[in-house]
Amino acid sequence: MRQKARALMPKAVQLSAYGGLEQLKIVDVAKPVPQAGEVVVRVVAAGTNPGEISIREGFLKAMYSMEFPFGQGSDFAGRVDSVGSGVTEFAPGDDVIGWSDQRSAQAEYVLIGAAQLIAKPPALDWFRAGSLKVVATTAVAAVRAVALKPGDTVAIVGAAGGVGSLAVQLARRTGARVIGIASNESAPFLRSVGVEPLAYGDGLAERLRAAAPNGLAAFIDLFGGGYVELAATLGVAPARINTIIDFAGAKKVGAKTDGGTAVPTRESLASVADAIAWGEIVMPLTAIYPFTMVHDAYTELARRKAHGKIVLALDPALKAPLRPAQSSGLP
Ligand SMILES: NC(=O)c1ccc[n+]([C@@H]2O[C@H](COP(=O)([O-])OP(=O)(O)OC[C@H]3O[C@@H](n4cnc5c(N)ncnc54)[C@H](OP(=O)(O)O)[C@@H]3O)[C@@H](O)[C@H]2O)c1
Known part of the structure; x- marks a missing residue:
């Protein structure tokens, strides 16, 4: 019985100390519950950024302190799971792009203030949406x-x-x-x-x-x-x-x-999301890694040869190819 409950727990990337990739673990966490003004999002895709490597290795302690265990990742996109009282802009089932200032984006469920979400343009695919904010x-x-x-x-x-x-x-x-x-x-x-x-x-x-x-x-x-x-x-x-x-x-x-x-986040994010969705600009993707391959994603990112984004996929049903075609870009 206990075993069954554990299998159903959502997963998240967590760090238990500063250090190398060995500190990055995928662990079971409790599913968050939204309080007033908050939203819980079922994450479909989450981005990776080079700054996260420096933070993990402890080079930016003064700017980004951590009390372990700590999560990772700023960018995500997903579907609203539940909302707290007072949230009127979003409802369960809405597709959203968001960002986590608590570095908790690389998780199956993210708890976030409603002000840190925008609606995902329907024509924007999950992987670009999920790695867009930064x-x-x-x-x-x-x-x-x-x-x-x-x-x-x-x-x-x-x-x-x-x-x-x-x-x-x-x-x-x-x-x-x-x-x-x-x-x-x-x-x-x-x-x-x-x-x-x-x-x-x-x-x-x-x-x-x-x-x-x-x-x-x-x-x-x-x-x-x-x-x-x-x-x-x-x-x-x-x-x-x-x-x-x-x-x-x-x-x-x-x-x-x-x-x-230096710029208003929601306005800037929405303008770029729309421009990509309407084909006015393109956003190359270098690779899409399943969430479970988070170490491989950061190993590739650390080479600093990415052409566009390296993204984590959290919804196995999407069956994303690891190297998406850059031309259509829609896995
Ligand atoms: N201040 C902020 O708000 C902020 C926000 C985001 C990121 N950042 C920082 O900005 C930097 C860029 O982030 P990013 O996400 O764009 O990184 P990225 O995707 O990892 O950048 C990879 C690119 O770096 C190029 N590169 C590698 N060696 C180079 C060299 N010697 N000279 C010039 N270019 C070289 C590569 O070009 P080729 O493949 O053509 O060699 C590759 O396209 C990072 O240091 C990040 O931490 C700051």
């Missing part, structure tokens, strides 16, 4: 920070990654010319969305000068490790350089550091 808000913020206009040329580093693949397209929509700094493997995707690829590595400064002889109007760094200083050396005004990761470099040259929290 990259969408960050891409909107990074592009907005450098105030692009038609006629500008902007260079974007990390152009085909989770944030970059959206940011390059949002930048293109301003009418700017966009140079995407990335490896050769990323070049076909970048060209397909109207972005001019340029390889990183030795000689990048010269390649940028040749590609933009009249200079760059703006520079967006989505990778870190010295690109902000390169932008300043190339003569880009500090107010039009934005990095989402190199805070020390930004301080040195006076660049901006607008990330996901």
Whole structure:
């Protein structure tokens, strides 16, 4: 009898200490019950983000403290299971996109404030919806920070990654010319969305000068490790350089550091979700891992070669392929 009750318990990713992948466990947890203003969502897909690796390894303790056991993950999409009193915007059965500031998204059930959900556009597939919030808000913020206009040329580093693949397209929509700094493997995707690829590595400064002889109007760094200083050396005004990761470099040259929290979350998330749903921009997926393969998902993410998102699938009924076709993108 006891055994049967255990088998029915929902599962969640939990960490019991800072450390490597070995600390990531899928454990049984009690099904949450919504209180006033809260919603319980049955999660269908949950995203992975590189910052979660740094948090798990304990490098960001000051910013993201944990009392163990602790959950993981910000992004999710799923179906509303139950709502607490006072929730009028959502009802059981609604399909939603959400985000967890408590890092509890990688779980079969998430308990969340109703203000941290938006309706999922019906035409947006679960996997893109479930890995959208962090990259969408960050891409909107990074592009907005450098105030692009038609006629500008902007260079974007990390152009085909989770944030970059959206940011390059949002930048293109301003009418700017966009140079995407990335490896050769990323070049076909970048060209397909109207972005001019340029390889990183030795000689990048010269390649940028040749590609933009009249200079760059703006520079967006989505990778870190010295690109902000390169932008300043190339003569880009500090107010039009934005990095989402190199805070020390930004301080040195006076660049901006607008990330996901610099823009209104619901509005930015909804605008990007709609743009993807209507086919105005594309969101590549690198891989969809079953929830039980969370270690493999983070091993792949840590390689920093993702082109788009690496997503966890929590609904086995969807039978998602591990590597979805990028063209249709609808597993
Ligand atoms: N401040 C914020 O609000 C915020 C929010 C989200 C993320 N972040 C941070 O922003 C960064 C980007 O996040 P993400 O999710 O987009 O990461 P990601 O998807 O893991 O980025 C992968 C990309 O990095 C590129 N890359 C690898 N080596 C590179 C190099 N030496 N130079 C330039 N690009 C290189 C790869 O391009 P190729 O495959 O073409 O080599 C790949 O497309 C992370 O450090 C993350 O922690 C900050």
